[in-house]
Amino acid sequence: MADEMVRAAQQFINTTYDDGAKLGISRLDENGQTSWTVMYALTRALQYELGISGLSNNFGPTTLSTLQSKYPNIHASGAPENIVRIVQAGLYCKGYDGGGIDGTYSERVQDSVLSLKSDMGVDFAYPGGDVVPKVFKGLLNMDPYVTVNGGSEQIRAVQQWMNGEFVNRRDFYIVPCDGHHSRTVATAMLYAVQYTIGMADGVANGNFGPGTKSGIKAHTLSVGSSGTWVQLFTAGMLLNARPVSFGGTFTSALADAVRSFQSFAKLPVTGQGDFSTWASLLVSYGDQDRKGSACDGVTRITPDRAKALKAEGITIVGRYLTNPVPGGGTVPEKEIQSGELQTIADEGMRCFPIYQTFGRGASDFSYPLGRAAGQAAINAALDHGFKSGARIFFAVDFDAYDYEVTDSVLPHFKGIEDAMRDDGNRYTVGVYGPRNVCTRVSDAGHASASFVSDMSSGFSGNFGYPLPANWAYDQIVTKTVGSGSGSINIDVNIASGRDSGQGSFDPPRGVKPDTRLSPDVTTAMETDVGKYMESLGFPLDGGLRSYQHWKCFERTVTAHDDLITELSNRHNMRKALIQTTAYWEMRHISPDDEAAWAAVILAFNTTRQYIRDTSTGIAKQRAVTLIGAWNHALDKGYGSGQPRRDVSVDEDKYNAWKQAYDSETYALTSVALIHRWDIDGKPGGDDDSPALRQPTLGYTDQEIYEVLRRYQGPGDVAYEEAKKRMGLYYVMEKYNSISRNL
Template identity: 35%
Template structure:
C-alpha cells in the first residue's frame, strides 16, 4: 500500500536534488523499497560532498557518516538542516513517524530515532550518530517482517548491540539473511581480535587461517568467564540458525547448550572421525556452525569425481579411507570433452576395491536457462534412467540430479520445482523399469525445499559454495546423504581431482551391480546412437505436447509409435470432441491441402521473420467472434515453434462426413540429429481433433463447403480447435465458430 509520508519523501528528494547531474529521478508512487533508499543514500552523498554519488554505501560514505557531528534535539528556531531532512525521509521510508520533512530535529524526530535505536539493538540516545545514519541509510529493516521470528530478531539485536562497531548495523527483521549469516563470522573475528576495524563489506569475511588460529582451544559447559561469553553466544546463535535451540542466548554454556552441540555434531557427521569431543566446541565444530563447508581438513568417507577411475585409483581411494564414490552417468569435461561417465570396466575396478557408487546425473544445470525448457526434466530423467540401466545400476538406487548454481526463491518456484516434478513424473511411470529414486544435488535451501515437496528422497549437498545465498544461514537438509565440502588433488597414478563428501548413511549407494553384457566399441557406439535418437524423438514429442497442455498425459500413457492414443474427450449437447495423438518415426508427407509453416530460429533464439510471417498469415483475417482474434492463433503456433525449434507445422482437414470431421495439427522434422551425419531420423507428432455430431438430431457438416473452402480457412478451423480446447473456451464455442463459417448446418 502506498504511504503518503513516503510520497512526501520522494517529492522532496526530486525537488531538492533534481538539478544535480548525479541525481536519478525517483518515481513518486509512495512505495518504499530499494529505489527510494538508494535515492536517499545518493542525496546524502551529494549533500555531503562525496564525489562518487552511487546510491550505495561504501567506505567513503561510512567515513563521512563518522565525521559528521552528532545531531541532538534542536530548537524550532534553529536553521533548517538538509541532513535532518534526509534523516526524516529515511525514517518515513523505514516505517517510523518522523513528524514531517522540516529540517528541524525536534520532539517527534527524537522519538522516532529512539524507537529505531531500540528496534536495532543500539543504545537508545535519541541522537543521530554514525550508527543511526548507517542503519537508516541501508536496505535493512528493523521491525519483524512476514516470515521472521522473535528469536532470530533477538540475535540480530544482540549482534548490533555488541558488534556493530565491527560488523555495522545489520537488519533486525527476524530473517536469517546473507548479511546476518556473515555477521556471525565477522563478530567471531572481532571477539578474537583478528578484526579491529569496521568491516564495510561483509562479503569479504572468511573463516580463514587467522580466524582458525585465534580461536580458543575449546568451548564447553561451565566455561563461562567474561572472556568466553562472547564466543559462547556465537555458538548459541550458530546452533539456532542450524536448527538447534539451546534455549538461551546469553553466552552461558550450560548442559542444555552442550546437549544441542552434541546433537548438532552427530547429525552433521562430525563424530566418529576423530574430529570433535561430543558437546564441546573446538574450531572444527565452530566452522560447521558458521559456514556451510565446515572444517575442510576433516576426514570423509565419501567423495565424488569426474575421472573415470582405473584400478590403482580405485584401490588408492579405498586405502585412503573412502568407502563411497559419486560418479557421473553421462557427459564429458573440459574443452577436450574428456568422458566423465561411469564405465563397465570401471565398475569392475570399483567392486574389486570394495567401494560403493552413488550415481550423479549432470549434463547441464550450471545456469538458470537450462531449467527454463519445460521438457528438460523429462528428458534428463529418461537419459539418466537409460544410462543407469546400461551399466547395471541396481533397482531402487537413487540418482542425484544437479542444480549447480546460486538460485533465488522465485527461480526455485518458477523453474527448479517444475523441473523436479517432471523428473518425478517419469520416475513414477512405467518407463522407470528398475524403480530408481530421485535425489538432488544442490545448495542447502534448494535441497530442503525440493525434498519437503516430496520430489527428492535424499540430498547431496553442494556445501563447498559457502557464498551461495541458498547455503548462507540455512541448516543442512534433514535428508542429507552426502555433503560436498572440499576439492583437492588426490595422489594416485595418475593424480586426479576429487571432492570430499561427508557421509550420513542415508544412502548406501550401490556395491553390487546388475549383470549387463560386455559390448565392443562399435556396439557401444551403436547403442549410444540409438539412445540419443530415442531421447531426441521423445524430447521433440514433449516439446510439441507441452504448449498444448498434454505432456503429462503422454508421460502417463507412455510413448509408442504408429498407434493412436487418446488424450482427452469433451462433450457438449450435440457433439463429442476427442483429442488424440499419434507419433511416427518418419516425417509424413505434407498434403497439398495442408497449410504448412516452416519453423526456423534466429541466432538470438527467436523465430525468424519468415517463420513469424507464415504464422501471422495462417491466423490473419479469421473472424473468431467472441473467441478472440488472430493474436490467439499466433500465440499457440509460436509457442509450439519456439518449443521444438526445427521442422514444420502443418494444419489441415483429415476428413469430413455428414456427422464427423477430423482436423489435425502435424509437427514434424526430417533430421532430429543433424550433428550426426550417419543418422537419418525423422519424426511426426500428429494431434487430431475429431468432432462427432449426435445422431439424434439433424445437425451435419457441410462437406461441399469444406471442399470449396480456401486452404487458409480450413487451416484456421484446425487452429480454432486448438484455441477452443487448449484455452478452455469450450466445445460449444468451436461449434458456434463452425456454424458461423457455414461449415456446420444446424437443424
C-alpha cells in the same frame, strides 16, 4: 498498499532533485511503497547534500567517512534541512514516525530515532536521539529491525546483541533484526568471532582463515563455560536452526543440544564446543580436515585408484551419468567409463549417479527441461547398468537466488519427478546444489535426499542457511589422494547414511544400432510423447494447430518405422533424431501454413513462378534447404535417386518443395540428409556453425542439441526451441533404447 508519508518521501526526492536528474536517476514513481529504488534515491540524495561526486546506490566507506567528518551527530541543530528531510523520509520508509518531511528535527523525530536504535540493539552503544553515521547507513536500506514473516525472537536477540556489542568496531555494520538468518548475519558472526579472538580493526575481515581457526581452537567450550564465547556459540547454534536458548552459560541442556547437532552433522559427538563444531556452525564446509567416507569426481576409477580411495577411507563414489561436451573436453573421463562400475564393485565400493548437463543458470531450468532431464537421466542410468532403486542426484550448479528457485528450479524438479513417475519410479530423485536449493526442492517433495555443494561457501544459498535435514552427502573440500597410477583428484564428501549408492550393477546396455520399435512400447511411447508436449502447451487435440497428437505420432513415428530404422542405420544416426525433428515440425503445422501451401501451388500452376519459399510437408522443409541438403548428399555420397537442382530456378525449387509436400517418404529421408548437411557445417547454407564430428550412435547431449537446433536455423529462437526439442528426443530415445535392448 500505499503509505501517504512514503509517497511524500518520493515527492520530496522528485521536487528537490529535479525528478532525479541531480541524482543521476529517473523520476520516482510516487506510489507510496517502500523499495530499494526509494532507498537508493535517499542514499544518493545524502551523497549529494554531502558534496560527494560520483553518486551511487551504495552507502559505502566514502559516504560513511564524509558523513562522520561533516555531521557525526544529527540532531535538533547543526544539520542542513535537506539532510534532516532525508532522515525523516528514511524513518517513514522504515515504518517509523518522521514528524513530517519538513526539515525539522522535532521531538517526534528524536523519539522515533530512539525507537529505531532500540530495535537495532544499539541504544546503549549510541545513547540519545541523535542519528550517527552507522545508524544512518542502517536507516537507508531495506533491512527490518523487527521480526517479520515468522522470524524467531531468539535469533532477533542474537542480531540485536551483535549490533550492540560490536557496532563500534570499524568494519562491523548494523545487521537486520528480523529474526531470520542470512548472508549478512553470517558474515557479522565471523566478524564477531574475530573481534572476540582479539583481532584488530583492519585484521578482522569476515573470512574463515588461519587466524580465525587458530583462535577458535583455543576456545573449546564445555559445561560450566561462560561469557562472550558461549554467547557466540549459542548464537551459532540458533543460526543453524538448533533448539537452544541464547545466553552466556554452557549448560547441560546446551551440551545435549550440541550432541544432537554433532550427531546430525556427522561430527565427533563430544557435547563440547570444539573446533569441528565451531567450524560447522560458522561456514558451510566446516572442518575441511575431516575424513569423508564418500567422494565424487570427474576421473575414471581404475583398480589402483580404487585402492587409493579405500586407503583414504572412501567407500562410496559419486560419478556422472553423462558428459555433455563432445569428446569430453577438458574432462574426458567425466562420464562413467566402460567397465568402471564393475571395477568399483570388484573393489567392494559403491557408486551413486549424478546427472548434470550444464545447469549453470536459471535459464537452464524449467518444467519441460526438467522432464527432459529426468528422461535423459533414466536412459543414461539404464545404459550404464544402475539397478532399480538407485537415487540419481540432479545438479543445480550455480548460486540460485531464492526467486530463481521459486520460478525455475522448483518447476524443473517437478518435471524430473513427473518423468520418474511416468517411468514407473524405477529410480528416485536426489538434488545436488547449495543448501537453500536442496532444502526448498526437498521441502516441495521433489527430492528425497540432498547432495550439498558446501565447498561453495560464498554462495548466497549456502552462507546463512543450515544444513538440509535430508542431507546425504556434504561436499567439503577438493584434494588429491594416492600416488603414481593410483593418484586421483576428488571432492571429499561426508556421508550421512541416507544414501549409499549401489554396489552391484546390471551389465551396461552398450551402444547398439537401432531396430524397429517393439509393438509392446508404441502405446506407452505415444502417451509419453503426448504428456511431454502437453507440458509445453500443445494439447492432445491439436488446439490451434492443424493436427492432433495421435496423427502426428502415427505419421512421423509408427507408420514409417521401417524407413526411419533404415535411415538410422544408413547414416549412423539415432532414430530419435529423425523422429523428434519430424514429429516436432508436424505438431507445428497450422492452418496458416496450409493456406500458404495452397497459394504456392496455385501460383505455380497459374504462372509457373515459385512465389514463396514456405516450409512444407510433415517435416516443414523449404525448397532451398531441400536442394542444399540433397545436393550436398549427392556430392558426399550420402544420398541417391534424386537429380541435382538449382536454387535459382523456380521449377527446381517448386519440384523439390512439391515432392516434400506430396511424399512423406521423401520428407523423412530429407530430414536425415538435412541433419547430415547441418553436421557438416551446412556448406553453402545460412548457418556458419562449424562442422561437427561425423554422425555416431554415441553423440553427446551437446551434439544432439546442435543437430536439432541447426534444423530450425541460426536464429536466437532456434537455440531456445532446441532445449524443448531435446526433451522430446529423450522421450523418443527411451522407447527406441528399450526396443533395441529387448
